[in-house]
Amino acid sequence: MTDIRYITADIKGVLLGKGHPLAVQSMCNVDTNDIDAALRQCVSLHEAGARLIRLTTQGVREVESLGAIKSGLLSMGIRTPLVADIHFSSDAAIAAASVADKVRINPGNFHKDHTLARARFKEFLSVCREHGTAVRIGINHGSLGERITGLYGNTPTGMVEAIWEWVEMCRREHFENVVLSLKASNVPVMVQAYRLLYERMLSEGTVYPLHLGVTEAGNGDMGRIKSAAGLACLLREGIGDTIRVSLTEDPVKEIPVALRVAEYFAGGNNDKYLTAPGVWNISTGTMEEFITDAACAIGPALLDRTLDDFTLEGCVSGKELGPERIGEFRDDILQATRRKITRCEYVACPSCGRTLYDIETVFNDVKRRTSHLKGLTIAVMGCIVNGPGEMADADYGYVGEGRGKVTLYRGKEPVRRGIPQEAAINELISLITSDGRGN
Ligand code: SF4
Known part of the structure; x- marks a missing residue:
């Protein structure tokens, strides 16, 4: 059997990959060109515990703003790496490669002509190499493109095939500072896509760090439950190096949820609340902690269909949760894992x-x-x-x-x-x- 190489991505000192701590991250939702607002939000995210911060970077003007935000943070002694989030524009990606600490791209969107997209990607990698900039290749379920869906359908396999072409290009170019992501809003699809990608990396002998997330998860309890269940399913298998909990809320609110998920798996005992087969008893300090822990504990078995229903007892701040509240959680997690649909x-x-x-x-x-x-x-x-x-x-x-x-x-x-x-x-x-x- 060939030895597996585990790649470590280095995002200006934040190391991602096997043997390194799981890093929590988020993304600003203010205008990147509003430098004061973006700086304020970056500081809040940093103080909350984000180890990477992403900003939308539509064009070259936003790249300049990102540079100014980075300088502003450095002047306050904040070295949290900034990630430029690029869609479509290869010019913006290439410009960001010399300014940001990491650039998130979907190279398939660089150009309608696939040969030209590949040429631009190669150029982009050489600028990243020159500046020590890391790359996230991020493919989402909703945006696979006709070339891939025509061959594989809108499926987890299609997602893996879509990303693999770019992974191979990185390998040919000997560019290794790479993180991969395959997000979906449908939790079972997200889990399956990452598992397939992980298997593919093992079979090819090189494992890249993975950025995990359930995209477009929504807000409130449901957004937290979808994210925690999907992330938990993979993290308990040792898959995943950095996580984002995406919520349609102030991004600062994402961080405690993501930290709680990371903490759940840091202890090594994934079944700490299990009291009997299919029975969980969870005591926490806040409702958010309860929801997150319960989704981490119960979600994986529902997603893997090794569990059809469950008994849950809960206590928040010393007060026992009534059947109505437990029932709401049950409906939410059964819907999040697509086991039982009871609402829109x-x-x-x-x-x-x-x-x-x-x-x-x-x-x-x-x-x-x-x-x-x-x-x-x-x-x-x-x-x-x-x-x-x-x-x-x-x-x-x-x-x-x-x-x-x-x-x-x-x-x-x-x-x-x-x-x-x-x-x-x-x-x-x-x-x-x-x-x-x-x-
Ligand atoms: S869909 Fe939402 S998160 Fe994505 S680029 Fe548009 S506004 Fe931003």
């Missing part, structure tokens, strides 16, 4: 510097108006550039266009464009009702 399913992006409206308020309003629509999936997305591609299998989508306007989608089709934001939720409800699905 939501996909909502965490928002970023491209979001030009108050997505958290809108998402909560959409949830309030549609939660009875069992069996439907509704997406609320921050921007028209990536939102439609990232909505995955949503039946309907509410997508911010900018300038106070919204486009509504039925599946992948934009059906009502340019709707003023004040009227957009009513329009969404009327669209669903006129399709006969509003009951």
Whole structure:
């Protein structure tokens, strides 16, 4: 048997890979060009415990802003590495490679012509090498592209094939400062994709660090439960080197949840709350800790279908949780793991510097108006550039266009464009009702 090589990524001193601690990270949701606001948010994320901070970097102007934010942080003695989040623009990626500490890209989006995309990727890697910049190659379930879906469908296998081509290019270029991610909002799809990728890396003899996350997980209890269950399933198998819990909330709120997940697996005893087969008893200090721990404890067995139902007893701050609260958690985790659907399913992006409206308020309003629509999936997305591609299998989508306007989608089709934001939720409800699905 060949020896397995475990690659360590070095993001300006933050080491990711086998033998290194799991790193928690998040992403700013303010405009990257609003340098004061971005600096404030970076400081808050750093103080909360983020070891990497990502910023949306649409173009060359945002690369300059990122450089200014980095200098501002350094002047305060904060050395937390900054990650440029690039979509589509290979010019922005190449510019960011000499400024950011790590650049997140999907090279398949660099150019419509695949040969040109490969050429740009090669150029990008050489700038990263010159500047000691790490790379995350991130492929999401919702944006595989026709070339891959035509061959493999919109599947976990397609996700692995899509990323593997770029991994091979990195290998040919002898570029090893690489982290990989395969995110999905559907938790079972996310788990399967990362497991397949891990198997592929083992069979090829080189294991790269993995960035884990459930994307567009939404907010509140459900967002926390989806993330914790998906991450737990992989972390208990030793898969994963850095994690992000994406919530459609202030990104600072992501950090305690991610730290709690990391802490759960740091002790080495994954079954600490199990009192008998299928029976858990969890005592914690806060409701958020309870939800996170319960999802870490119970989620993996539900996802792997080794458990169909469970008994849970809970105590928060010394007070026993009643059957109603436990019942809510049961419904949430069964739905998060796609074992039993009892209500409407939501996909909502965490928002970023491209979001030009108050997505958290809108998402909560959409949830309030549609939660009875069992069996439907509704997406609320921050921007028209990536939102439609990232909505995955949503039946309907509410997508911010900018300038106070919204486009509504039925599946992948934009059906009502340019709707003023004040009227957009009513329009969404009327669209669903006129399709006969509003009951
Ligand atoms: S879909 Fe949301 S998180 Fe993704 S780029 Fe657009 S606004 Fe940002």
